[in-house]
Amino acid sequence: MKQASKPIPAPRIKESLRKLKTNIARVIRGKDEVIEQVLTGLVAGGHILIEDLPGLGKTTLAYCLSRSLDCSFTRIQFTSDLLPSDVIGVSIYDEQMREFVFKKGPIFANIVLADEINRTTPKTQSALLEVMDRGKVSVDGQTFNVGPPFIVFATQNPVDYEGTFPLPESQMDRFIMRLQMGYPDYEHELEILSNRQSRQAYDSLDIEPVLNRQEVAEIQHFAPQVFIEDSILHYILRLVTATRTESEFQNGISTRGSLALKAAAQARALVDGRAFVVPEDVSTVLRPVFTHRLSLRRQTSDPLEERRAVESILTKLLDSVPLPE
Amino acid sequence: MPTLAVTLRDRLSTDELHQLKWLLGQFLALMAMWALFGLEMGSEPVLLLFTLLVAATLAFPRLPGRIPSLFWKAATPTLIAIIVVDFALHGVEFLKPMVRMILLLTLLRSLQYRKAREDLQLVLLCLFTLVVKGVLTVSLLFAFQMLLFTPAAMALLFLINLLETSRERMLIPEDWERFRWGRFLDRLAKGLDFRLIGFAAMLFIGLVSVSSLIFVLMPRFSMDQALPFLKMEGSGKVGFSDRIRFGDVNDLSFDDSRAMRVTVPNLNVVPVRPFWRMVVLDEYDNGVFEVSRSLMENTIPFKEGSSYPERHYDRSGNDPSNNWVYYLEGDISRYLPLIGTYDTIRFQKTKFWPFAETDVFMLEQVPSQLFGYQVSGMTPMDRFAATPSDRAELDSAEGPIPTPGFDEERLDYPLTTLAIPSSPKEQEYLHGLVNEIREGQQLPPAEFAQRAQTWLQQHYRYDTRHRPLMEDGSDPLLLWMRESDRGWCEHFAGSFTLLCRTAGIPARVVAGFAGAYWNDYEDYLIVNNSNAHAWVEIYLDGYWVRYDPTPPAGGGFLPGAALASSIGAISGWSAWVDSLRMVWYRRVVNFDQSDQMEMASGLKDYSLAAYEDLKRDISAAWTRFKVWLLSGWNREKTIEVLLWIAGVCFAIVALRYLWRMLREAAGRGGPWAGLMGGDPIRRQAGKLLIAFRPLWHQKREMAQPQGGSPESLSRWQEALEGLQRIRFGPAEDRPDHRAVFKEAKRLMRAGPEKV
Secondary structure, eight states: OOOOSSOOOHHHHHHHHHHHHHHHHTTSTTOHHHHHHHHHHHHHTOEEEEEOOTTSSHHHHHHHHHHHTTOOEEEEEOOTTOOHHHHHEEEEEETTTTEEEEEEOTTOSSEEEEETGGGSOHHHHHHHHHHHHHSEEEETTEEEEOOSSOEEEEEEOSSOOTTOOOOOHHHHTTEEEEEOOOOOOHHHHHHHHHOTTOSOOGGGOOOOOOSOHHHHHHHHHHGGGSBOOHHHHHHHHHHHHHHHHOTTBSSOOOHHHHHHHHHHHHHHHHHTTOSBOOHHHHHHHHHHHHGGGOOBSSOOSOHHHHHHHHHHHHHHHHHHSOOOO | OOOOOSOOOOOOOHHHHHHHHHHHHHHHHHHHHHHHHTTOOSOHHHHHHHHHHHHHHHHOTTHHHHSOHHHHHHHHHHHHHHHHHHHHHHTTSTHHHHHHHHHHHHHHHHTSOOOHHHHHHHHHHHHHHHHHHHHHHOOHHHHHHHHHHHHHHHHHHHHHHHHHHSOOOOOOHHHHHTOOHHHHHHHHHHHSOHHHHHHHHHHHHHHHHHHHHHHHHSOOOOGGGSOOOOOOOOOOOOOOOSSEEOSSOSBOOOOOOEEEEEEOSOGGGSOSSOEEEEEEEOEEETTEEEOOHHHHHHSOOOEEEEEEEOOOSOOTTOOTTOOEEEEEOTTSOSBOOBOEEOSEEEEEEEEEEEETTTTEEEESSOOSSOEEEEEETOEEOSEEEOOHHHHHHHHHOOSOEEOOOSSSOOOOTTGGGGEEOOOHHHHHHHHHHHHHHHTTOOOOHHHHHHHHHHHHHHHOEEOSBOOOOOOOSSOHHHHHHHHOSEEOHHHHHHHHHHHHHHTTOOEEEEEEEEOEEEETTTTEEEEEGGGEEEEEEEEETTEEEEEOOSOTTOSSSSTTOGGGGSEEEEOSHHHHHHHHHHHIIIIIITOOHHHHHHHHHHHHHHHHHHHHHHHHHHHHHHHHHHHHHHSOOOHHHHHHHHHHHHHHHHHHHHHHHHHHHHHHHHHTOSHHHHHTTSOHHHHHHHHHHHHHHHHHHHHHHHHTTTOOOHHHHHHHHHHHHHHHHHHHSOSTTOOOHHHHHHHHHHHHHHOTTTO
């Protein structure tokens, strides 16, 4: 792996990201780990699926991130009657110009919060996923760029499955990681409760941008250049192979999954201020990167239970594959 | 770029493990067939065919898949029929049909892709074959085969066990369609964890050494209690013969195979020309020297036993500690070669005849495999005292006695040693020769024998062939004396005997071996079949004295080998292999209590001597050092010492520098990295990191509740980051590894509690 001519300014990136993190952590209390994972996703330039119960701060998190970044932010509430054009935009005839003009949809933002993505029809889902994949929108032969940066935070409610269209596995694969918020712990929740300004709209959140768009683009540019030693690549491959031979999983991790793990590990290293990957980076990001790509051979009715089972098997795999010496 | 610090191995798939298991099974089957070759079952062509079949399946594992299923339907009934018929026809010699049955079953199992159960059957069949072979032959080859068999069978059982825990599965022909040996071996080399192999090797060595130890320490008494081995009737071989027959053979060709090995206390007790007496042929009748019937009948009746104390009449000076152990190869003779008189002879329990009159020892039958016997008080002899009754009879006997005809009463020993051919014409011829030798004088017997020997050597040459003689119905030996001018030891010994008898001196032919070779590797004597020889003993003043009338040019049967009758040394590869065989016989097959004692006392002596040597060396070195230290110190000496110290320091520094250069070169990749097995600095950082990580976690946990002393934690943090950077970071901008390693080691030594 050839180094880029310009060395990675790892300490500076670390400092920027630390500022970003403290900025978000001022609002999202007691969720440092989740915030770090979100930052990892941001640095890796991937999209993130947040799956948890309503009211745990998914939207707030995405909003805080966008505000801290001095980036545009849109929110799409997915419903079953939402059309692709509602997401992407629509061409309308301009009387004065005598031509069709493309009115950009909510997808044209740096950070898009796609709320309850499983509520909408597969048609709309795939329109969104296509944009996620390409970073571009093609309408009537015209191509529009989205971002950069362009990050989709999709949320999904794991409990309420009535009348939903669960994402097929191939589309789950497009998200670099799936996170879960989890309940805050006692002290932090008490802190939230005691906050006087608790019932606030997002817009009134007291949050200042700490990074601009160029800085984010620079960090994302450096992420794939993070040095990754051969034994780490072997470690990644062994973990991937272990999921493929594990009999409890229906399928193993795809090659896109291995690439995602690598990218996430590199991003994680950068978040920690390192210009090289250590095995701990891989093991830290393994669970968020892998859980949504794996399903159990035995069918379970409860997705939460399935998620827990997959995670425990992954933990077992992590223990069984030795760290590179 | 080889930044890899550890070698990573591929994992063999289950299919490949199955293939390995099957191939190991084929290897075992092949070895079983190989073992059976040594058994002489009389069906070698079939065995060869079977072996080739198994070898073919080993080389091309696809082949068994091509066998039509019809074959398998027919196989079992056919096999049963063959086995039943075989047992019905040859049931008497139970062992042979049984071995054949095992052979057939082994073949059947090795022509198919086996289930685990069938693999176990194959292992059992092969084990049985090897054990049968071992019990029957006790050869060195068996030990070697067992050494090969054990690890292969262990590996096979291990694989069966391993595969049993996964799903039971049998290979089908399709599995072998894409099998290639080259690729398979490549995968094997990549996939086998050498730690596993190392562990297995340790296990195997442990197994072998424990069993050797048990073998060595097992309580034993003496050689006569060795196992009486099972016997498979072997076909007789042409070798040493207990009768000499003239007239049939005109040409000799002899092999250099081993006839006997002898261990002796030391080389000094062996005579320069050892004559290994085996049988005394006293009776001569019409071209044949053989043991007379009277000698056979009058000897002490045969006994069954395992030791025999010789009651000899002249045994003064026999040193009872003089233990010689003889290892006579199979199918050589029922007469045991002996070099003189002895106290006691010990052997495996068998029937035997001791011949007191002629100092010869005979077994009931020719041993078909190696026969070991231990002789205590062995004393090499040039002459043997005659028994008092023989002496009385011979002293009173007068002149030659004509051999009686068919209808007359036969002569008894010892008078047979005076018999000459009865025909007047032949007697006249012999008397003529005797007169020619005497030149008209009346000579004392010793003088006559000397002259007769000279006369024979003047008139006949040594050669391993003589031209065919026209048979005219006369005595074949006398025909040879008249017509020929060359011959070998039997001719010389025979004619010398007849000449002595004609002159009135009792004489008898002795057959055995003359000469030996000394093997330096294990210190023992080797006697080859080509050392076979015949000589004469004549009766002089109450003793049978050895005379060897054969010209020195041919000490034995071997032409031109003057050395053959004295002791030559052999060396080189063949001697080394032969010494291995000797070790096997001496230390394993015939290992008994005396060997145990010898080994124990040898060990004791050796360790005592080594201890003494060490003590002496140390004290000598100390004395020298003291003398040197106390002797005068002058300028030169001081400078010399300082130069030495400086030189040593410089060498250390230079080596260190070189080592670092190498390491750094390896870190930059290129050929050095391959040589050093990856980047050594990276590797060392990896090792340190493994030890460092748990301490780091401990330190962090300790620091957390107290709020910690952030300063000390940061030291640990920095060390960890440094190590990680060296281990996983790019080699180009690596921090000074020496400082990082030093700091990490210092922290680890101090432990998380202190620093």
